[in-house]
Amino acid sequence: MPGRVTTLKELAAQLGLSITTVSRALAGHEQIALKTRQRVTEAARQAGYVPNTAARTLVSGRSGFVGMVLPIRGPNLVDSFLGEFVTGLGEGLVSHGSDLILAAAAQGQSELSVLRHVVESGRADGVVVTRIAEVDERLAYLRQRNFPFVAHGRLLDGDFAYHWLDTDGAHAFGEAFDMLYDLGHRHFGLVTISEPMTFRHLRQDGLAAAIARRGDPSVRLDVATAPRFDRGARIQAINRLLHATERPTAIVALFDELALTVMEEAARAGLAIPRDLSVIGFDNIAASAYAPPGLTTFDASIRQCAREIGEMLLTVIGNRPDAPLTRLVRPTLVSRASHGPAPTRQN
Template sequence: MNLKELSEQLGLSQTTVSRALNGYPEVREATRQRVQAAAKAANYTPNSRARKLATGRSMAIGHVLPLSGREELVNPIFADFITGVGEVYAREGYDLLLSMVPVDGVETAYRQMAANASVDGVMVQAPTLHDPRIALLQELELPFVVHGRTAVADSYSWLDVANARAFRRATELLLDLGHRRICLLNGQETLDFALRRRRGFEEAMAERGVPVNPDFMHNDAMTEQYGYRTASALLDRDDAPTAFIVSSMIPAVGVRRAAGERGLRTGRDVSIICHDDVLSYMDNDGINAPKGPAFTATRSSIRDAGQRCAEILLSLIDNPNQPPVQELWETDLTLGRSTGPAPS
């Protein structure tokens, strides 16, 4: 069944039926419910071209990925986020327009999107502390949502994890277990989330009067190799760390590999806490199941975050005059087999 046939069956114009299916407020609620019920019964899916004509929208959401020549395209965290937003876009009839550009081509990409009206909104990921994309998108008047936030985050919509509190709790747990030589393997500290995680770690250490060893503070792209190489060098020291706090389960796997090569048992000889994004392809609960989670972790689903970011963005497109939507998600601290008392 097409739009014309559905309209004739209902005795309504094609425009009215299209607007009812797409949630336009000028359609009476009784009419909307009647149209939606008929469309469901007929297993009708709106034609994307017809929907664009009826709504005057592009029915696309822009994602601009700056390529720094590192690990962007194989980043499973990015992949799970895209899966989450994509599920909502598909459900609501939107396409995802992914533009991969050089770092210095980001502004041009956004300006082209605005000039060509090729997208109805933009999703921003991995914000820096003072991210120039925010002011640019506000200037272009493109609806946008930031996954994360910047130092000043009161004028736009965002969804973020309480990173400082998460890493503060993780550090406090290790301190309660008697650890004092604690290493932070952070993400890239050009990014806002990593700076907040560092702050949470340093605050917890300072409150207990435990000095932070600068040699135990590291940041880089969150790969398994980063965790392995850094932990290997540190574990060979005479004053090796007894515990690691790691910004992702991916480098935490590298830390565990380095410890294993040295005959160290995680949870007994060395402890590890990581941030766990509940990755679809790397399930912390499923590693070495049924013994329980492999890693003690501060948990938050990146896929759920993607879904919610998409929902917020589509609501901003439908209601552009609403105030900014801002959500801060707490993490769960889940105990696994990777933590234990500090070795004597």
């Protein structure tokens, strides 16, 4: 990189042109003579010129960034979700030359305040919001502020007047029920979390709806609930399910991590999977393939979804559509060996 020219001014001086002309030439404006355009482009390439982002942002009002707030969890909580999501988002953005900015929330700092900072400081042209809560102040803020965003997930109240992409957990849980019902299961367990996330309801409602559709009064559903990050409570809740006088023959877990715990506890209780108990998860995390006997689950293809979210957001930023962009992605069943026919009753 010979003769480091960093600014438009230097480049202009070197070419004997005005800043304006150079700027326009690089932007490819038709009004600049073709010969000049070529000359400028070549000189810029030679000099390794890269426009200054801050200056461009300041004048144009567009930063070329998409923001996301990093959810910081407890110290030993790895987010198998995050790596995939970030990768996918990056893929979706790169084609349009956007980059991703990740702002972490410090301990004790609310996610909302970080989000506000990102928005108000003009760091980003739009943001992605994940894991929607039942009452989500982030969405409320963004909508009131009329700031471009795409949500990964939905609110419950049917108020869908914003752009979102979601995985159809309701459908998946219905599918799981139907499959298990057809295998003879009548007594079901659901392991869920107590945090007010909307996906919890959507999935549970999908299960309930499928049960209702079947119209079989002999179907029974027991629900075990525990806080998301309290491993002890989770194990307790699961064991209450496993050691009830009438034990479910099939357990559906809100997501794979819960399902894996169910399988561990079942093994500890001497139950063979799938002979004594069928287990079905959701997410298809890497460990699910390895945990014996292989967890049957649904693959939500997070990376692909994140990529689409990135593309949606760029559309929103560019076009400001007034009709909401929405997309419901149907997860695919990954059939492994953790489910099978209901055991013949003898209990």
